[in-house]
Amino acid sequence: MLAAQDLACIRGDRVLFQNVGFALNAGGLLYVLGENGSGKSSLLRLLCGLLMPEAGSVSWCGEKVGRASESYQSNLLYIGHLNGLKDDLTAIENLQISARLAGCNADTQAALAALKAIGIERCANLPVRVLSQGQKRRVALARLWLTNSPLWILDEPFAALDTLSVETLASHLSQHLINGGMAILTTHQDVTISARSTQTLRLDS
Amino acid sequence: MNDAWMTVLRRDLLLALRRRSDVATTLFFFLIVSSLFPLGIGPEPAVLSSIAPGVLWVAALLAGMLSLTRLFATDFADGSLEQMLLAPQPLALLVTAKILAHWIVCGLPVVLLAPVIGLQYALPNDALLVLVLALMLGTPALSLIGAIGAALTLGVRGSGLLIALLVLPLYIPVLIFGAGAVAASQHGMSAQAHLSLLAACSLLSLVLAPMATAAALRISVE
Numbered sequence: 001m002l003a004a005q006d007l008a009c010i011r012g013d014r015v016l017f018q019n020v021g022f023a024l025n026a027g028g029l030l031y032v033l034g035e036n037g038s039g040k041s042s043l044l045r046l047l048c049g050l051l052m053p054e055a056g057s058v059s060w061c062g063e064k065v066g067r068a069s070e071s072y073q074s075n076l077l078y079i080g081h082l083n084g085l086k087d088d089l090t091a092i093e094n095l096q097i098s099a100r101l102a103g104c105n106a107d108t109q110a111a112l113a114a115l116k117a118i119g120i121e122r123c124a125n126l127p128v129r130v131l132s133q134g135q136k137r138r139v140a141l142a143r144l145w146l147t148n149s150p151l152w153i154l155d156e157p158f159a160a161l162d163t164l165s166v167e168t169l170a171s172h173l174s175q176h177l178i179n180g181g182m183a184i185l186t187t188h189q190d191v192t193i194s195a196r197s198t199q200t201l202r203l204d205s
Numbered sequence: 206m207n208d209a210w211m212t213v214l215r216r217d218l219l220l221a222l223r224r225r226s227d228v229a230t231t232l233f234f235f236l237i238v239s240s241l242f243p244l245g246i247g248p249e250p251a252v253l254s255s256i257a258p259g260v261l262w263v264a265a266l267l268a269g270m271l272s273l274t275r276l277f278a279t280d281f282a283d284g285s286l287e288q289m290l291l292a293p294q295p296l297a298l299l300v301t302a303k304i305l306a307h308w309i310v311c312g313l314p315v316v317l318l319a320p321v322i323g324l325q326y327a328l329p330n331d332a333l334l335v336l337v338l339a340l341m342l343g344t345p346a347l348s349l350i351g352a353i354g355a356a357l358t359l360g361v362r363g364s365g366l367l368i369a370l371l372v373l374p375l376y377i378p379v380l381i382f383g384a385g386a387v388a389a390s391q392h393g394m395s396a397q398a399h400l401s402l403l404a405a406c407s408l409l410s411l412v413l414a415p416m417a418t419a420a421a422l423r424i425s426v427e
Binding site: 048049052073076080081083085086087088097100101 | 208209212213216219220223224283284285287288289290291292293294295299423426427
């Protein structure tokens with residue numbers, strides 16, 4: 001489904017990584033590991049098409065992914081290290097907007113259920129400005145309960161979450177993978193996620 | 206209309222509603238700058254009405270410029286721009302929604318306020334009408350062209366000044382035809398040629414600016 005070949009990334013005049021490749025099939029989970037600054041986030045952005053690789057290519061279902069390929073983007077859900085939330089809007093407004101933008105149907109009831117799933121339904125009508133770091137992260141992650149995209153690319157999804165939310169998210173990820181979804185994630189935490197196949201990609205110089 | 210497009214438009218209007226002070230700044234800037242001229246130049250109606258078209262248009266240009274830096278910068282900083290880039294919709298289309306929201310929030314109030322300010326300059330009624338028409342046709346071009354500058358200077362330090370340097374020269378045709386329309390009607394001529402050219406400026410930038418803005422955004426986000 002998703003395959004990467006000989007990817008290389010150069011930021012400034014530093015080679016972050018080169019000759020990176022993998023293939024991810026339905027139900028597959030890919031951990032991207034590496035120390036800080038090793039290019040994990042750049043690799044994820046590259047896989048999304050936000051960044052163009054210096055060499056190599058990414059392909060989805062055999063078709064090469066370039067900039068702005070809508071068919072690929074409609075199968076993709078990316079949550080970066082920025083939450084993409086507007087401080088002046090409430091949690092539920094933020095969630096509905098980002099879900100609709102990604103092409104998912106998100107009525108109030110579905111959005112509330114998503115917030116409830118990750119345990120912050122009582123903050124639904126508060127402006128995001130007053131939420132804590134972990135709560136903001138949870139609002140961003142609530143999109144995972146609304147989407148029907150098969151490929152999830154998550155940059156440090158567990159950062160700033162409390163133990164209970166980590167477990168909730170891990171079991172939701174397992175559910176997604178068992179149903180034939182795919183996930184690529186970076187993490188520094190030890191989390192058990194069950195998948196049909198698990199791979200690890202190490203980015204070290 | 207496209208669902209994602211409506212979502213972006215509604216989001217930006219809602220944000221403007223929640224942060225009314227930002228909108229008020231633009232409007233008060235326009236109000237104050239254009240009120241300073243009669244105070245500085247004196248109450249001579251003949252002089253005032255002859256400088257009115259140029260002064261009002263320049264004030265409108267600068268007021269629109271003030272809010273341009275914020276057009277994409279906040280979205281860029283909080284990551285919602287990335288989400289827009291990854292939406293399964295043409296980016297140029299979503300960009301038009303953002304530009305339309307910018308025009309509704311910053312351009313339309315200036316158009317509506319202009320006749321009140323025009324009275325300070327002793328403009329006759331038919332010239333006031335032409336002023337409103339000209340602003341109505343010309344200000345969309347200002348938002349559209351400004352968006353290219355805003356996208357190009359995203360994430361650059363001191364972007365406010367840089368936008369002005371990039372965009373103000375491109376505003377010159379709009380300024381000439383806009384002020385020209387009002388001046389023509391003051392001299393008893395038809396303003397139709399100027400108004401048609403203004404509309405042409407807006408239409409041309411509607412076709413080209415969203416694509417240029419989208420390309421600039423992709424580069425800036427890299």
